[in-house]
Each structure stands twice: as C-alpha cells, then as structure tokens.
Amino acid sequence: MTSAVGHHHGPATGITRWLFTTNHKDIGSMYLIFSLLMFFIGGSMALVIRMELVEPGLQVVQPEFFNQMTTMHGLIMVFGAVMPAFVGLANWMVPLMIGAPDMALPRLNNFSFWLLPFAFFMLLSTLVMDGGAPDFGWTFYAPLSTTYAPPSVTFFIFAIHLAGVSSILGAINVIVTIMNMRAPTMSYMKMPLFVWTWLITAFLLVAVMPVLAGTVTMMLTDIHFGTSFFDAGGGGDPVLFQHLFWFFGHPEVYIMILPAFGIISQIVPTFSRKPLFGYASMVYATSSIALLSFTVWAHHMFTVGIPLVGELFFMYATMLISVPTGVKVFNWVATMFRGSMTFETPMLFAIAFIVLFTIGGFSGLMLAISPADFQYHDTYFVVAHFHYVLVPGAVFSIMAAAYYWMPKWTGNMYDEYLGKCHFWCSFVGLNLTFFPMHFVGLAGMPRRIPDYSIQFADFNLVSSLGGFLFGFSQLIFVLVVVKCVKGGKKAEAVVWEGAEGLEWQVPSPAPYHTFETPPEVK
Amino acid sequence: MKSNRKLILQLCGATVGMFLFGFALVPLYDVFCDITGLNGKLELVAKKNTGVIDTSRAIKVQFIANTNENMPWDFVAKDVEMTVHPGENARADFFVQNLTNEQMVGQAIVSVSPSIGAKYFHKTQCFCFDRQVLNGKQAQEVSVLFSLDTDLPDRVKKITLSYTFFDITDLQPVAAN
Numbered sequence: 001m002t003s004a005v006g007h008h009h010g011p012a013t014g015i016t017r018w019l020f021t022t023n024h025k026d027i028g029s030m031y032l033i034f035s036l037l038m039f040f041i042g043g044s045m046a047l048v049i050r051m052e053l054v055e056p057g058l059q060v061v062q063p064e065f066f067n068q069m070t071t072m073h074g075l076i077m078v079f080g081a082v083m084p085a086f087v088g089l090a091n092w093m094v095p096l097m098i099g100a101p102d103m104a105l106p107r108l109n110n111f112s113f114w115l116l117p118f119a120f121f122m123l124l125s126t127l128v129m130d131g132g133a134p135d136f137g138w139t140f141y142a143p144l145s146t147t148y149a150p151p152s153v154t155f156f157i158f159a160i161h162l163a164g165v166s167s168i169l170g171a172i173n174v175i176v177t178i179m180n181m182r183a184p185t186m187s188y189m190k191m192p193l194f195v196w197t198w199l200i201t202a203f204l205l206v207a208v209m210p211v212l213a214g215t216v217t218m219m220l221t222d223i224h225f226g227t228s229f230f231d232a233g234g235g236g237d238p239v240l241f242q243h244l245f246w247f248f249g250h251p252e253v254y255i256m257i258l259p260a261f262g263i264i265s266q267i268v269p270t271f272s273r274k275p276l277f278g279y280a281s282m283v284y285a286t287s288s289i290a291l292l293s294f295t296v297w298a299h300h301m302f303t304v305g306i307p308l309v310g311e312l313f314f315m316y317a318t319m320l321i322s323v324p325t326g327v328k329v330f331n332w333v334a335t336m337f338r339g340s341m342t343f344e345t346p347m348l349f350a351i352a353f354i355v356l357f358t359i360g361g362f363s364g365l366m367l368a369i370s371p372a373d374f375q376y377h378d379t380y381f382v383v384a385h386f387h388y389v390l391v392p393g394a395v396f397s398i399m400a401a402a403y404y405w406m407p408k409w410t411g412n413m414y415d416e417y418l419g420k421c422h423f424w425c426s427f428v429g430l431n432l433t434f435f436p437m438h439f440v441g442l443a444g445m446p447r448r449i450p451d452y453s454i455q456f457a458d459f460n461l462v463s464s465l466g467g468f469l470f471g472f473s474q475l476i477f478v479l480v481v482v483k484c485v486k487g488g489k490k491a492e493a494v495v496w497e498g499a500e501g502l503e504w505q506v507p508s509p510a511p512y513h514t515f516e517t518p519p520e521v522k
Numbered sequence: 523m524k525s526n527r528k529l530i531l532q533l534c535g536a537t538v539g540m541f542l543f544g545f546a547l548v549p550l551y552d553v554f555c556d557i558t559g560l561n562g563k564l565e566l567v568a569k570k571n572t573g574v575i576d577t578s579r580a581i582k583v584q585f586i587a588n589t590n591e592n593m594p595w596d597f598v599a600k601d602v603e604m605t606v607h608p609g610e611n612a613r614a615d616f617f618v619q620n621l622t623n624e625q626m627v628g629q630a631i632v633s634v635s636p637s638i639g640a641k642y643f644h645k646t647q648c649f650c651f652d653r654q655v656l657n658g659k660q661a662q663e664v665s666v667l668f669s670l671d672t673d674l675p676d677r678v679k680k681i682t683l684s685y686t687f688f689d690i691t692d693l694q695p696v697a698a699n
Contacts (some may be wrong), residue, residue: 214544
C-alpha cells in the first residue's frame with residue numbers, strides 16, 4: 001500500500017497537528033482520548049455516589065451534591081464518554097473499512113471534535129458555580145430543570161446544544177462518507193457490519209438530536225423568556241417534556257448500542273475463524289431495531305398516567321424489539337458454534353458483551369411489562385437494567401474494539417497479560433456492582449437517593465466494593481494503552497489470524513494516508 | 523463532489539426539519555389528545571342530561587381542589603366524595619377565597635382520572651366554565667352540576683376530578699384553554 005511519502009506531506013508537528021488536523025486518524029485518536037478522559041471524570045463521580053452509599057445514613061457528601069453527582073455522572077457518560085468514543089471509532093475505522101482515503105468532510109470533522117472540549121468544559125464548570133451543578137437527573141425532567149433548577153442550568157443547556165451540534169455534524173459526515181466514498185466495488189451488502197450499524201446510527205442521530213436541541217431550547221425560553229411550554233400555570237404541560245425527551249431518549253439508547261452490535265459482529269467471526277452467521281439478517285435486524293425505537297418512547301412513562309391503550313401499545317411495541325435483538329444474539333452464538341475459537345482480550349470482552357447484554361435485555365423485557373413496571377419504576381432495578389446494557393454493552397464493546405484495533409493504530413501488540421487482567425477485574429467488578437442492584441430494586445430501593453433503609457445495607461456494600469474494583473481496574477487499561485503506544489512486539493498487517501476486511505490490508509501502524517487509490521473488494 | 527453537496531444539503535434539511543418537528547410536537551400532542559379524548563381533558567361546554575338513570579350500579583366520584591403555585595387563593599372541596607348512579611343529576615360544592623387584598627381573576631382547570639372517564643362526565647353547569655372574579659379577601663361558594671353518562675364503561679368504578687385554580691388576572695379576558 002502507499003506510504004506517507006510521495007507528494008503528500010505527513011502530519012504537521014507540535015500542537016498545530018492536533019488543532020488544525022483534518023486527518024481522520026488524528027481526529028479519531030482525539031475523540032478516543034477525549035472520551036477516555038470523560039470516562040474517568042464520569043467514573044469518579046460514580047465512585048462518589050458509591051462512597052456515599054457504602055452504608056445507610058449521610059456520611060460523605062451533602063444530598064444536594066449527591067444529586068449533582070448522579071446528574072453529571074449520567075450526562076458525562078452518555079454525551080461525553082460513550083457517544084464520542086463511538087464517533088472516534090467511526091473516524092478511525094470507517095474510512096479504512098470501506099477503502100476511502102479519509103472522511104468525506106474533513107474540516108467539518110475537525111470542527112465537530114473541537115466543539116466537544118468546550119461543551120464539556122462548560123458543563124463541568126457548573127460544579128463550581130453558585131447554586132451548584134445541574135441536580136435534576138440526567139433526564140432533566142421539567143419542572144425540576146426549569147422552575148426549580150439551579151442558575152447553572154443555562155450553561156447546561158448550551159453545553160447540550162454544543163454537544164448536540166457536534167453529534168449531528170459527525171453523523172452527517174459519517175453518512176456522506178459511507179454513501180459516497182466506498183470503494184467502487186463495495187456494494188451496500190458487502191459493507192462490514194460496523195459500517196452498517198454506524199450508518200443506521202448516524203441516521204438516528206440526525207433524526208433525534210435536533211429534537212433534543214428543540215427541547216432544551218424550550219427549557220431555555222421557559223426559564224428566561226417567559227414562555228410556558230412545560231409550565232401548567234401558563235397553559236403548558238410538564239408531561240409534554242417527558243414525551244419530547246423520550247422521543248429523543250429512546251432512539252438515543254440505540255445510538256449507544258447499535259455501533260456496539262457492529263463491533264461485536266466484527267470481533268466474534270475473527271476469533272471464531274468463521275464468517276459471520278446471517279449477515280443479511282443482521283442488517284435487517286439492525287434496521288428494524290432503529291425503526292422500532294421511534295415507537296416505544298412512552299415505556300419510560302408508564303406511571304405518568306397515560307391511558308390504558310397507550311400502556312398496551314407501548315408495552316407490546318417494546319417487547320417487539322426483543323425479536324430483532326434476539327436474532328442478533330442468536331447469530332453471534334451461531335457464529336461461535338463449532339468455530340476454532342481463541343480467547344484473546346477482544347474476544348473475552350465480546351463474549352462478556354453477549355452474555356451480560358442479554359441479561360440487561362431480559363431485565364428490559366421485565367420492565368416493558370407495564371403492570372409490573374409500576375413496581376420497578378424509578379427503583380434500583382432500572383439502574384441495574386440500564387447499567388447492564390450500557391457498561392458490559394456499550395463500554396465493553398468500546399474496550400473490545402480498542403484491544404482489537406489497537407495494534408493497527410499503534411503498530412505494536414498490546415500486553416495480552418495486562419489486557420486479560422483488565423478484562424477479569426472489570427468483569428468481576430461490574431457484576432459485583434450491578435447485579436445486587438436488581439435485588440435492592442425489586443425490594444423497593446428508590447434510585448437517586450443518598451440514604452436508604454437499613455435492609456439494603458449489605459447489597460449496597462457489595463455494590464460499592466464492586467464499583468471501586470471496576471473503577472480502579474480501568475487504570476490497567478490506561479497502562480495497556482500507554483505501553484502499547486510506546487512499544488512492544490511489532491504487529492503484522494493482518495493482526496489476527498482470522499481477521500477479514502480492508503483495514504487489515506494496510507500495514508500496521510496504519511500510515512497517515514491510506515487508500516489514495518481505492519482497493520479491490522472481492 | 524456534486525453528489526456530496528446534494529446529500530449534505532438533504533441531511534441538513536432533515537436536521538432543520540427534525541428541529542422544527544420537535545416544536546410541532548407541542549401542538550400535535552394536543553391535537554392527538556383532542557381527537558382521541560386522551561389526557562383527561564374535559565370539554566368546557568354544558569351538556570344536556572338524557573334523563574335515563576342506571577340504578578344498577580353506583581360510581582364513586584371524588585373531588586380534589588388545588589391551586590397553582592402562583593395562585594394565592596384558598597380552594598377547598600366541600601364534597602370530597604359522593605356516590606352517584608349513571609344518569610343521575612348531582613352537585614358538588616367548593617369553597618374559594620381570595621387571600622390577597624386586591625381584586626383577582628381566577629380560572630379553574632379540571633382534569634379527570636382515569637382519563638377514559640372524561641368523555642362520560644357531563645357537566646350541566648360549572649364554575650370552571652367562567653372566570654371567577656374575587657375582590658380582596660372575598661370568599662365564595664362555587665359548585666358543579668354534573669351527571670355521568672349511562673354508557674360509562676363497566677370497569678370504571680371510581681372517577682376523580684381534580685380542579686386547579688390558576689391566576690389569570692394579568693391575562694386578556696379570553697377563555698382559558
């Protein structure tokens with residue numbers, strides 16, 4: 001393949017390389033490093049929460065600060081860690097996987113990344129403001145986030161606007177890249193699944209991020225310009241907020257999981273040394289999950305008093321989503337069936353993903369049963385559910401992807417022993433943290449409360465210990481990354497024995513410029 | 523590159539479109555609720571009673587009186603709960619007092635739970651049809667005359683009406699909601 005020499009220049013030197021870069025690999029790396037930083041900031045907030053919940057009563061923080069921690073933890077993990085990590089992976093891998101020289105809109109790419117540090121600086125700065133940071137939960141329900149909000153809510157609104165603009169621009173870039181810049185012989189049904197799932201995710205982003213922008217704009221005008229979108233006193237409706245928020249929010253949870261499905265669909269065939277079972281059904285399943293995600297938003301609102309017809313409709317629609325999701329799980333298991341499997345770190349994360357994500361899917365199915373949801377609503381059962389789909393779901397898939405492609409990015413093999421340590425510590429830690437939450441939730445422990453009844457004490461202690469194990473074991477990951485960037489065994493072009501795809505046709509590390517002439521796709 | 527431009531414009535159009543759609547949802551939800559009768563909103567018009575009384579069942583009707591947070595009035599339901607037969611005429615009384623020293627205008631808005639009951643709850647006369655003008659410290663008794671439709675579904679055994687008084691002193695004299 002072409003190297004970095006020739007009439008093209010290599011990367012600029014110094015800080016300007018990162019400030020002005022339009023290279024998809026540089027921008028991808030910046031996204032990934034940024035999201036790792038946010039992962040640690042959001043994670044430390046989770047540890048503050050777990051520290052307070054070690055035992056009943058109030059000991060470490062004030063309840064007001066506890067509320068700020070739950071809110072900021074959620075916001076930072078969703079908008080600062082998981083979403084930018086997937087955008088970073090898309091930046092790095094989509095052009096390599098479809099045989100394109102770069103993203104379609106490289107300058108826009110630079111702009112969408114550099115919006116993020118400002119957005120999150122603004123969001124984090126609210127922690128030191130008068131009245132404290134946002135404290136109304138990451139779902140920022142009105143009137144908590146309007147009438148009763150701290151003054152810093154305005155900064156929160158603009159941070160969401162900025163992060164939203166960044167996501168939308170990133171999504172537009174991904175769509176244009178995938179639709180217009182594939183290698184000439186790569187038809188849609190030859191695209192790797194990671195590319196497919198990102199294409200669908202990008203359409204979801206374009207469809208729902210603007211609705212979120214509209215919703216926070218309504219909050220802004222309610223707070224500062226005397227409108228009454230969500231204020232019953234002026235003819236508005238606070239429940240309208242929840243409808244608008246979840247119209248965005250439910251597709252948003254698929255935005256955070258569809259690229260993960262794509263990653264797992266790349267990794268499992270590689271380490272099973274078999275082609276993916278049911279490629280076409282994977283594509284259709286992903287598309288139907290995306291479409292169905294627009295019809296289920298009110299299952300977050302079963303207890304607000306929606307009519308019986310609504311309860312039934314949203315219950316059945318939600319349950320319907322488990323069908324395409326089941327197809328995917330079945331296909332992954334069928335791919336592994338009778339494969340020549342090996343268990344390198346990416347595969348360990350991928351298998352843990354399949355098992356634990358399925359557990360999260362099942363608790364989701366329980367929550368979908370609307371009469372039962374009246375018991376589960378706003379308890380730790382919900383917390384257990386969405387952490388099971390987001391931590392071993394989204395986060396594990398990102399970790400798996402990082403281990404899988406790190407040799408391609410750095411040119412060096414990562415330390416397999418440390419990688420396995422990282423995996424097992426994370427695996428044990430997260431199950432210790434989140435599994436007991438099912439039990440305390442079913443027993444009625446409400447979420448987002450800094451104190452709890454004494455009968456929940458033992459399970460909460462276990463959760464807290466698990467939380468600290470999980471949190472600190474992420475430092476192993478940092479060590480792995482630093483070691484891998486600095487050196488190690490040189491990686492070959494085809495890093496993994498069973499790996500298929502265009503990204504393995506370029507040398508490791510991937511040169512600064514790749515695929516200046518489109519490759520042949522078989 | 524030309525096809526890039528077209529696709530980018532389409533996607534930007536979709537983004538702007540979805541932003542506007544978010545705002546369009548505000549009236550759309552109302553329209554949807556109006557058509558389907560969801561959300562427990564009552565029609566603010568008097569209905570004639572058909573005169574047929576279904577004595578085979580009795581429905582519990584409960585009244586809740588609230589004031590909006592910005593409304594300095596006292597508002598209490600004198601009849602908290604009553605039992606009526608579908609088709610029967612009934613009357614519920616409320617006490618309302620302006621706690622300030624100035625003249626104020628209030629408007630009560632009603633919400634019915636379960637919302638399915640809303641379209642079977644007929645009001646022949648209601649204080650919520652009109653704006654209530656109270657002088658400083660003035661107290662007043664207000665009432666609602668109502669009947670339940672004989673078509674009320676069997677599974678509804680209890681209906682709760684929640685009235686909330688809003689301050690509309692500063693608003694133009696138009697019928698609220």
